[in-house]
Amino acid sequence: MFNKKIGYILVIALAAGLGLLAAQHWLAPAPSKAALPQTRAVTLFPQSREVPAFSLRQSDGTQLTAGELKGHWTLVFLGFTSCPDVCPTTLAELAQAQKQWTALPESIRPRLLFVSVDPERDDPAKVGEYAHAFHPDTLAATADVPALENFAKSLGFVFIKVPGKHFDENPRDYSMDHSSGIAVLDPQGRQAGLIRAPLDPVAIAADMLALTDASSEGARTSP
Template sequence: MFFGFTSCLDICPSTLTILGQAEKHRENLPETQRPQVLFVSINPDRDSPLRLSGYARAFHKNILTTTADTPALQRFATALGLRFRKVPGKSYAENPLDDTMDHPTAIVVLDPQGHHVGMIHPPFNAEEIPTDLQKLTKEITL
């Protein structure tokens, strides 16, 4: 699971590119053994479900997406030990779309029951992600 937003210019596209590449490495595995990749938007005001889905599919067709209202996202991130916040740009007072998001760069790993088992931190390598997942959970067979 990765927290980000569709108008991110650097961290999100590079991380989703690597997650998409890792997903390609696992395409030959049975679906029951394949970890799911979930992109969680932390900018629900801009990222509609349709926008999120189209954005994620550009990286890989199997990447799932979701968002929620900001208070729910904050509670969820905090429960995982993560934080994010909106950062206004220089002309935010005149243009409320002039902002960005300060967000975590780690990939959060949950086991099949949804329990937080760890994080994978950058720099990421698509070929190493399966090994990293194996180290974090015994439930996922890669």
Template sequence: MFDRKILLILLVALATGAGLIAAEYVFDREAPKGPELQTVRLLSKPREIPAFELQQSDRTQLIPGELRGHWTLVFIGFTFCPDICPTTLSALAGPQKRWEALPEATRPRLLFVSVDPERDTVERIGEYVHAFHKDTLSATADIPTLERFVKSLSLVYAKVPLSEDAPPDQYTIDHSATLVLLDPQGRMAGVIQPPLKPDAIAQDLIALSQAGR
């Protein structure tokens, strides 16, 4: 049964998660070295994340080593998302087009991770993200794996019924809209907070890639 108190707790958790991310920059005064950035907020020291194993749209496994050598933006969401996900992926398509001019070996990447494995098959996720840009990576996993992965990036999500008497399959997902940036070593290096600025995102990732950090 749908409980408004539980929903309130989940929404507070979402807000708290965003606050914890922001706190890392408010209270961490040491300026990271590197190119001057417009919208990316870098951690003063990149943070190692636990090993993970996600399933990609081509049914291959996505493990940390697959992302090494590239700056990677990670965005969590779900294909039934009515607003944040399509808006975000659409906004990032512009930067991705600009990144096509960079060498493939160091080109920035975008990884979309579905946190709705009950409805989002890997094939569906692949079709969904490629409608925005052909280079977008996509993956999902079972719920325990997703929870560990999302938590390691200081992100949060929650399954929420559409109404008090909604059947089990009638729900939405509340989730962080923050983009997490992984460095070429696969560490959490920073975040991008909405509202997104596509031109600034494009330029920041180009600068980081060319700096070879």
């Protein structure tokens, strides 16, 4: 009887162990096929995070969805066109980085997406005119507030309207407080990392070029 009980215990333990291994195999994220390089400006996450489905309106009137960003490393920055300091400074610094990767083929060239969180004053065309003044390749978009809130939250960002002194008399007298970080999306459209201020355009450009090269090499060597 004692030996039989021991046998039952061993069988149950073995089954539990096999079940755990199976769960780890099926539930654990698949490892990257190409090791990512060390970065200076980009803080890479231990594991890329899925970005929920979203839909934004681009400056040319077309919809921008998650699928549109696949195939490229993408930087995402939230702001608004009436921003007095952070937004123009950030876009100017990012434009310096963008100039460093313009020689890459368009099919793999990193992208910058500027999203206005002030749709009341920033229609898609205005957002595009503003962003393209810094660099013509910048993607520009906005959406209604609920869609923007969901998009921002999915990236770990926030924004809020801050009424001005004359808001009661003029409802357009307000500013927008928003996260100043830059989300880094990988070619699968997942959030792979974050860039925080102060920005170093040279380091950002070097990181994005290295990440793009690593992804391209991984695509060439994958079976």
